[in-house]
Amino acid sequence: MKVQLIQKCTFLSILVTVSTQNHSDAAIVIVSSSKEATLDTPIWFSAKYQDYQKGEEVNYFWKDDLWTFQRVIISNGSSNWSIIYDSKIYSDYTGARRVTVSAYGSNITELVTASFDFILRDTLVGDTLTYQKNVTIPSPNFISTGNQTNLTALVHDPEDWLKFRTKKAHFLWYISSIPGVLPDVKIHADCSTPSLLLNLTDPGTYTIYVIVSLSLYNISNDTSYRYASKTDDVSYIPSARAPGIKSPSEETALPTEFVNSFLHHSTHPTHPPPNAHNWTCDGWWPISYMHKDYFFKVGFFHNVTTARDPIDSVTVNGDTWINNGDILKLNISCSGSGPWYSCNKTVVTNYNITGNETCNGENLIAETNFDECRFNLSHYFKNDGSYTYLLMIYNDVSIMRRNITINIYRGKISLT
Numbered sequence: 001m002k003v004q005l006i007q008k009c010t011f012l013s014i015l016v017t018v019s020t021q022n023h024s025d026a027a028i029v030i031v032s033s034s035k036e037a038t039l040d041t042p043i044w045f046s047a048k049y050q051d052y053q054k055g056e057e058v059n060y061f062w063k064d065d066l067w068t069f070q071r072v073i074i075s076n077g078s079s080n081w082s083i084i085y086d087s088k089i090y091s092d093y094t095g096a097r098r099v100t101v102s103a104y105g106s107n108i109t110e111l112v113t114a115s116f117d118f119i120l121r122d123t124l125v126g127d128t129l130t131y132q133k134n135v136t137i138p139s140p141n142f143i144s145t146g147n148q149t150n151l152t153a154l155v156h157d158p159e160d161w162l163k164f165r166t167k168k169a170h171f172l173w174y175i176s177s178i179p180g181v182l183p184d185v186k187i188h189a190d191c192s193t194p195s196l197l198l199n200l201t202d203p204g205t206y207t208i209y210v211i212v213s214l215s216l217y218n219i220s221n222d223t224s225y226r227y228a229s230k231t232d233d234v235s236y237i238p239s240a241r242a243p244g245i246k247s248p249s250e251e252t253a254l255p256t257e258f259v260n261s262f263l264h265h266s267t268h269p270t271h272p273p274p275n276a277h278n279w280t281c282d283g284w285w286p287i288s289y290m291h292k293d294y295f296f297k298v299g300f301f302h303n304v305t306t307a308r309d310p311i312d313s314v315t316v317n318g319d320t321w322i323n324n325g326d327i328l329k330l331n332i333s334c335s336g337s338g339p340w341y342s343c344n345k346t347v348v349t350n351y352n353i354t355g356n357e358t359c360n361g362e363n364l365i366a367e368t369n370f371d372e373c374r375f376n377l378s379h380y381f382k383n384d385g386s387y388t389y390l391l392m393i394y395n396d397v398s399i400m401r402r403n404i405t406i407n408i409y410r411g412k413i414s415l416t
Contacts, residue, residue: 029047029048029049029101029103029112029113029114030046030047030048030050031045031046031047031099031101031114031115031116032045032046032116033045033046033099033116033118034156034158034159035118035119035156036118036119036120036121036125036156037083037085037118037119037120037121038120038121038122038123038124038125038156038297039085039086039090039091039094039120039121039122040084040085040086040087040216040295040297041084041161041162041216041297042082042083042084042161043082043083043118043120044080044081044082044158044159045062045080045082045083045099045101045116046078046079046080046081047060047078047079047081047101047103047114048077048078048079049077049078049103049105049112050077052076052077052078055075056075056077056105056106057073057074057075057106058073058074058075058076058077058079058103058104058105059071059073059103059104059105060072060073060074060079060101060102060103061101061102061103062079062081062099062100062101063099064083064097064098064100065097065098065099066085066090066093066097068083079101079103081099081101083099085120087122090120091122093120094120094121094122095119095120096117096118096119096120097117097118097119097120098115098116098117098118099115099116099118100113100114100115100116101113101114101115123297123298123299123300124155124156124162124212124214124297124298124299125155125156125299126153126154126155126156126212126299126301127154127301127303128151128152128153128154128208128210128301128302128303129150129151129152129153129154130143130149130150130151130152130208130303131149131150131152132144132147132148132149132150133147133148133150135147137396137397139396139397141303141304141305141306142305142306142307142308142396142397143200143305143306143307143308143397144307144308144309144310144397144398145199145200145201145202145203145307145308145309145310145337146309146310148197148198148199149197149198149199149200150195150196150197150282151173151196151197151198151208151210152194152195152196152283153171153194153195153210153212153301154194154301155194155212155299162214162216162297163285163286164286164288165216165217165288166214166215166216166217166285166286166287166288167215167216167217167287167288167289167294168192168214168215168287169192169193169212169213169214169215169285169287170190170191170192170211170212170213170214171190171191171192171193171194171196171210171211171212171281172188172189172190172210172211172212172213173187173188173189173190173191173208173209173210173279174187174188174208174209174210174211175187175188175198175200175206175207175208175209176206176207176209177202177204177205177206186206187278187279189279189281191281191283192281192285192287193281193282193283193284193285194212194283194285195281195282195283196279196280196281196282197279197280197281197282198278198279198280199278200307202307203307203308203309203337204306204307205304205305205306205307206304206305206306206307207302207303207304208302208303208304208305209300209301209302210300210301210302211298211299211300212298212299212300212301213296213297213298214296214297214298215294215295215296216294216295216296216297217288217293217294218293218294218295306396308336308337308395308396308397308398309335309336309337310336310395310397310398311334311335311336311340311373311393311394311398311399311400312335312336313334313335313400314332314333314334314335314391314393314400314402315332315333315334316330316331316332316391316402316404317330317331317332317333318330318331320404320405320407321407321409322381322406322407322408322409323408323409323410323411324381324383324384324408324409324410327378327379327380328377328378328379328381328389328406329376329377329378330376330377330378330404331374331376332373332374332375332376332377332391332393333373333374334373334393334400335373336373336395336398337395338372338373338395339370339371339395340370340373340393340394340395341359341393341394341395342359342370342375342391342392342393342394343359343392344377344389344390344391345357345390346379346387346388346389346390346406347387347388347390348385348386348387348388349388350386350388350405351388351390351403352403353390353401353403355401357390357392357401358392359392359394373393379406381406381408383408384408384409384410385407385408386405386406386407386408387405387406387407387408388403388404388405388406389403389404389406390402390403390404391403391404
């Protein structure tokens with residue numbers, strides 16, 4: 001047996017290969033799932049024979065480790081299964097769980113079995129995302145004080161099941177300037193949508209908390225889903241979007257370039273326009289109107305991020321015309337908030353900055369950090385000539401590059 005793991009978006013798949021007698025190729029069952037489940041909300045599974053022959057009748061036997069099972073007989077190479085675990089019955093059974101599917105068909109004489117492990121939780125699953133639009137930050141978990149910040153609660157919601165059953169949504173944000181201390185709250189915001197726009201203008205480390213509270217319609221009579229508390233139901237995987245529900249606008253959707261934002265150097269930040277409010281709610285979470293009965297689900301997510309003032313200027317003082325045998329001495333200072341890091345490179349010919357230079361590149365002196373952006377640089381040039389001294393200073397949210405032309409001469413310079 002060969003087992004291979006494949007990760008795709010919100011789904012995790014396990015490929016199990018078992019040899020059979022009547023098929024020329026090995027029968028492959030693919031078991032996919034939405035990975036994590038919350039009590040009273042569904043988790044979906046799918047099994048498929050990749051070498052299924054048209055017209056072949058396949059028996060699928062689904063079961064979990066909490067006494068729920070179902071048999072499906074179809075002339076199809078795939079079978080879907082979904083479960084909703086009722087919190088009134090299964091609140092004591094959260095944690096690691098397993099679903100197993102077994103299958104055989106008219107052309108398969110050997111039973112093929114595959115299993116999938118998932119996590120069952122009593123609270124909503126999710127995370128928080130911090131990013132700044134049109135700004136690429138060199139280091140993760142850092143933001144620039146010179147730009148507007150978007151905080152988004154990423155609620156694990158495969159197939160948008162939560163969104164299209166929401167009667168009311170609350171996203172309560174707490175931002176503390178002391179890590180791990182919730183009472184020291186600098187910003188408290190209540191939104192009905194998952195994103196918060198704000199300006200963190202003071203450098204420092206912030207702990208960001210969000211409490212997600214959803215009032216969800218009770219659809220316990222909906223036979224589209226298999227309830228673990230029932231014995232007769234049908235398997236079903238819903239469509240990705242219910243009819244009549246509008247998609248989020250491009251303005252409020254997360255930017256597609258965010259995934260690669262930490263792979264490149266930073267753009268020079270621009271200060272946002274003045275905002276009379278400390279924060280603004282943003283994003284998209286639809287509200288539906290259907291049955292009267294509803295229940296609550298809550299999630300608690302947090303992360304830590306550091307805000308830094310970007311480096312807007314670098315000042316270089318010192319004589320750049322050096323008599324051969326003397327040592328170059330430069331006094332450097334810069335703006336922004338620290339710690340700062342610096343590195344430099346010397347080339348013989350004129351050098352044009354490309355904007356792609358980094359402090360871990362070839363021929364660059366090892367970086368050093370300091371608590372105040374005021375330091376001295378010295379260098380000895382053995383030969384006469386004109387040199388380019390490339391200086392780089394960065395502080396996790398911005399990079400400043402400066403070309404300094406150095407001239408080494410012999411004798412005296414006549415000013416007449």
